Amino acid sequence: MPHYLIVGNGAAGLSAAEIVRKRDPSGRVTIVTREPHLFYSRPGIAYYLMGQVPAGQLVSRDAAFYREHRLNLRHDTVERLEPERQVAFLKAGGALSYDVALLATGAGAVPPPFPGGDLHGVVTFDSLDDATHIIRLARRARAAVVVGGGITAMELAEGLHARGLHVHFLQRRERLWSSLFTPEESGIIDRHVRGLGIDLHYQAEVVEVVGRRGQVAAVRLQSGARLACQLVTVAIGVRPNLALVRELPQITRDRGILVNPYLQSSVPTLFAAGDVAQVTDRWTGQAQLDILWPSAIHEGRAAGHNMVDVAHGRAPTFPYEKGSPFNAALLFGLHLTVIGQIGSSDRRERQEQQDAAYLSRGASNVWTTPFSSHAFSAWDRHGPNVVRVGVEGGRLVGALLLGNQGLADPLRVLVEREVDVGPYAVDLLRGGSDLPAVLRHIWDEYRSAAPP
Amino acid sequence: MLIIQKLRALFQSEPQPAYDVPQGALDGLLQVTGDATRCVQCGICGYNCPVGIEVRQYARRGQNVTDPRCIACGACVEKCPRGTLRWGPAILVRDDNRLEVNPHALPDSLQLESAT
Numbered sequence: 142m143p144h145y146l147i148v149g150n151g152a153a154g155l156s157a158a159e160i161v162r163k164r165d166p167s168g169r170v171t172i173v174t175r176e177p178h179l180f181y182s183r184p185g186i187a188y189y190l191m192g193q194v195p196a197g198q199l200v201s202r203d204a205a206f207y208r209e210h211r212l213n214l215r216h217d218t219v220e221r222l223e224p225e226r227q228v229a230f231l232k233a234g235g236a237l238s239y240d241v242a243l244l245a246t247g248a249g250a251v252p253p254p255f256p257g258g259d260l261h262g263v264v265t266f267d268s269l270d271d272a273t274h275i276i277r278l279a280r281r282a283r284a285a286v287v288v289g290g291g292i293t294a295m296e297l298a299e300g301l302h303a304r305g306l307h308v309h310f311l312q313r314r315e316r317l318w319s320s321l322f323t324p325e326e327s328g329i330i331d332r333h334v335r336g337l338g339i340d341l342h343y344q345a346e347v348v349e350v351v352g353r354r355g356q357v358a359a360v361r362l363q364s365g366a367r368l369a370c371q372l373v374t375v376a377i378g379v380r381p382n383l384a385l386v387r388e389l390p391q392i393t394r395d396r397g398i399l400v401n402p403y404l405q406s407s408v409p410t411l412f413a414a415g416d417v418a419q420v421t422d423r424w425t426g427q428a429q430l431d432i433l434w435p436s437a438i439h440e441g442r443a444a445g446h447n448m449v450d451v452a453h454g455r456a457p458t459f460p461y462e463k464g465s466p467f468n469a470a471l472l473f474g475l476h477l478t479v480i481g482q483i484g485s486s487d488r489r490e491r492q493e494q495q496d497a498a499y500l501s502r503g504a505s506n507v508w509t510t511p512f513s514s515h516a517f518s519a520w521d522r523h524g525p526n527v528v529r530v531g532v533e534g535g536r537l538v539g540a541l542l543l544g545n546q547g548l549a550d551p552l553r554v555l556v557e558r559e560v561d562v563g564p565y566a567v568d569l570l571r572g573g574s575d576l577p578a579v580l581r582h583i584w585d586e587y588r589s590a591a592p593p
Numbered sequence: 594m595l596i597i598q599k600l601r602a603l604f605q606s607e608p609q610p611a612y613d614v615p616q617g618a619l620d621g622l623l624q625v626t627g628d629a630t631r632c633v634q635c636g637i638c639g640y641n642c643p644v645g646i647e648v649r650q651y652a653r654r655g656q657n658v659t660d661p662r663c664i665a666c667g668a669c670v671e672k673c674p675r676g677t678l679r680w681g682p683a684i685l686v687r688d689d690n691r692l693e694v695n696p697h698a699l700p701d702s703l704q705l706e707s708a709t
Contacts, residue, residue, distance in 0.1 A: 185635030188674060194637045201634040201649060434633050469631050471674040478676075546676055553630070 143168045143452035146229055146237055148219050148385070149245035150174035151183060152434050153415025153441035155202065157243050160445025162210045168452065171213045171237060173229070178269055179204065179214070183247075184434050184503070186272040187293075190300035196269060222385055224392065224408040241410045241448045244386070244398060245441060248379040248416035248432055248502065253288075257350030262357030263373045266293055275374065279304045282371035286311060286360045288347055289376035290318050291501020295330075295472050297374045302339055309360075309368045310334060311345040320485055320509050326543055329525050333473035342366075379432055379502045381417040395419055397430050403457035404444040412448055414440035420463050422507050425482060429506040431466045436505070439464065465539070465556045466505035469549070475525060478549045481539030481556045483531045484518055485509040508539065519572035528577050532570075535563030548577060551584035560587055625663065625670055626681035627652030638669035638678055652677050 181199040218232040250265035284307040287298045298310045316327035346363040381397040393407040397419035415437035422429045447457035465481035516533035526544035540552040638648035670678045
């Protein structure tokens, strides 16, 4: 009776556990989590912060689920692994022998890089408890500073605004999310942010957080400006939680743990999935990080299948075909969908992102991977609605939709299935106001021709 | 049987986004459905459900909300921050080519005995 050890109870870990239980009804499954909670929606903590849903509702599997599926959940921390002996050592004491293990330890916020980052009232936003902590701090605060440019930073700005705080939203660049967005797209979000009464500061670099009696009192910027605040939230990026493999040179890693198409690390009984894993991407051919919920679920499931094979002495049989990285978000009342590779609009920013060892939560490195010279992108804007696609080798390789989401599902299918759009290349290349109609036409043609 | 074949032809292609369906065109044949890829299991849907359906358990699997208590009020569709939930056909052709039907969503005139 094999023992499966899963480190991490997030989207990847739980998805793996569900598959293992289905495929191996008699196996022992232990999930070790640092979290005090049962499985909850990590992306949902933003909606909790915004006051749209209570914390308890985020929990997506109750205790009865763990009982019925005989998933032994331990609220503990794996401190050390010996992959050759297949043993994990727990913080609370004791060791667990396993037949196969999965590292699904996720990614964590990069800590504040400026002086004063350790003051009471300077926070990052990774977990349900972080959200509760921020909500508590927000009750006693009048003004907050949000540092960062990705989805998490935007959600923090929106959430703290919704809780009645005056929000200073600090951007290092001259516009919002410049590695992903075109100037037009950044501008659309900018107007929505300002429309709420949030103070946007561009080219704003924090020099230090100033404290008074250990509490946040202000943020000082390189420009000399001083912003009074009682709360500072920092969301400048996340990086894979690699603490467990740091002392293990036999586990090959780059920015995350490198895995083969079966989600196996360089030690075949040790798998990795989710934010912590670096998986080869079929679009770019590179091992990329995705910090995305749907990717974590699909990787977790694939790992679960292969763990059962390996635990029974077989070769793994379930190659993971990485789909086009996808995310949908609601930012300041605007819907955003990003699919696949849309190229980078800002060479400098993209280079910095590739150089820095982290990216923002809810994003993929694939999105902004630069195109080859044969690729082009086309876009149309109508009011706050943007459609932008990337085209390479006669196929749509990526899409971004801001505002109207009418083409989101069609474009996801066309990208994912690598549908030939070569005959429409000229129409696509023209871009502009015809673009939505051209894409709609391609979709209708594809659907009427597609075999059932 | 004829009706079923027609419906099959209608719905065998990709699920359509809600905004493609003209208002009222499929009255009585619509049902709340989920898109598994978009669902992040935040539970806002179920939190806003006036009759207490755990909508998330359908949404995360990409299923129709077939709970007979559903009064088709659309609160979950409206509140979902990710566009996971929409109005879709009340009859789905599943991957194994079987029909998934919520009898409560269908007009009385439709007979389904010969469906399988």
